[in-house]
Amino acid sequence: MLTGWGRTAPTRADVVAPDTVEQLRTAVCGAGHTTGGSPGRGVTVRGLGRSYGDAAQNAGGLVVDLTRLDRLLDLDVETGMLTVEAGASLDQLMRRLLPAGWFVPVTPGTRYVTVGGAIGTDIHGKNHHVAGSITEHVHEMELLTAHGEVRTLHPEGPGSEEFWATAGGMGLTGVVTRARLDLIPVATSWMRVDTDRAGDLDALMALLSERDEEYRYSVAWIDATATGARTGRGVLTRGDHARLEDLPVRLRPRAREYAPRTLVTAPRRVPGHLLNRVSVRAFNEAWYRRHPAHRVGEIHGLSAFFHPLDAVAGWNSVYGQPGFVQYQFAVPFAAAETVRDAVNQLSMAGTPSFLAVLKRFGAANPGPLSFPRPGWTLALDIPADVPGLARLLDRLDEQVAAAGGSIYLAKDSRLRPELLPALYPRLDEWRTVRDRLDPQRVFTSDLARRLAL
């Protein structure tokens, strides 16, 4: 039985974990016949299972776990060009590369994602406004297609359509087996961070809009439980990798050390409603108070800055048995009103959400299913059993679509399929390329079935 990170909608599949590309090819070509799964149920690739919804599930079919294809094949220390197998995790890359002075070009809020998953969902991070999403840093990828052939794809020239259909293509164009991507040089494994607290949403959005391009990384945490005049209050953190001279003298000898630890493990079974309106409100209040109103140039650990939740292993179980949904939308800057409206509605509904983030996206890339586009993006998690949640999110979807925005498929688990063409106007363009690569729809997933991708 498999679920996504949100632990909702479990379905059953046969899982195989190939050690080589050859084994992977055998599994893909035999999907539905000899290697597992019911006939015609196809195959889905799964990495570390961090997509929140049903993207890496394949009810009744075959799921290929790619995490054993995780070798670092080559690192050019002159140029920072890395060649890596797609099952390698960003955690693994950081542990290996940071001591050598390199960092991944884009990291999401968790480092427990694979390179293949990162490309399939075209992940973005706190640097999207200046650096774009991950596939914009990929120079080459190898794609195992439904026919069993391995194609080498580049972002430009022949094969570029297939390349960009794979970026954010939710694994439905084939299996990325390896990728060559640019790393960024860093002098230390620490971050230099400026913090600003804002008492309401307008102040927060104004702060974010101000001088955003001067920072490589920027994100705002929103207290989604605050209501009234404090609606949308939050903490803005912006920064960059610390230079050696930014560090206190005592840290300099181990400036590039990187050994993040898991601090605690969340219990597997949480009695219902550990997270309720009261406990989350208290947490959010404390979190808000903890941050200074304004501080410049603080030195923070890299994990605390990028991946605070990774310190709690299995944090997704704190929502208990019903699981949770993660809701992320993006709207153009001109539709800031939609962001205000969404924050208002979600706060009013009393959704206990302890991780709501707001960010400004930069330019979009050519991927027809790539999610980031210039504008605001809001992401938050909500327990699946909040009363009235389905209607509330359906209503927000409509508003997002009307504003010319979109919903992130890597996080989706409940979107109304009829809205998809409005949220992804280039869907048919993507389907044309997908149908060329996989006319039989060998690659599928619960998400693909649910949304009729």
Add this chain to the structure above:
Amino acid sequence: MIDALGHPQSILVLGGTSDIALATVQALVAGRTRLVVLAGRGGPRLDQAAERVRAAGADAGGGPVVVRTVEFDAEELATHRDVLDAAFDGADIDVVLLAFGVLPDPERAATDPEYAAATALVNYVGAVSAGTATAVRLRAQGHGILVVLSSVAGERVRRSNFVYGSTKAGLDGWASGLGEYLAGTGVRVVVVRPGFVTTKMTAGLPKAPLSSTPEQVAAAIVTAIARPRPVVWVPATLRPVMSLLRHLPRPVFARLPL
């Protein structure tokens, strides 16, 4: 697929003209359900039911609802496999609602062997047969929910309608066991135990205490689809009532006017 908030996209009804089933389908097409397959004995009643669902889908305005009908006769056991294959043809079915059944005349069922057997054939044998064929299909697709309409009548069989009660007792036991058997397969079974429901099946009978409407049963079914619950009582107060009845000593139970 059933989404994270428990909304199915497709439903198959075995016993497609049942009032409870149609109320359930009407509630679901107002949500995410866009494919409805009604299986039942062909004829104007099945066509009318399909029309009713189409109209409900159009009223809900969520998106075009596809309604298909499939010929199904509970007594024709040998056809059940093919009927289920036809019903599952081309698309996943997220929820199967096993809703057919007959309510026999108690006196005749107690004295007429053929009539008693015919009741058992539809309510128990036919249900087990069609339900088994359903479970096979759901397992193959790796997900889905089988909702079985049982009855409080099966919880402790009462003399006033013991033939009907015994068929529901058998069905209830089968469905509960199937649910446990299917653990880990992605398939879930929900046993629904309504009390007296005001439907065409019970038309003309005196209304029993704690009765409910098809819409109330439908609402309970929709909730049970969204939240994993193996057993649902409608109304919920029937659970303690029936628990009490079940544990009454036989001499006391026999003296009750039930």
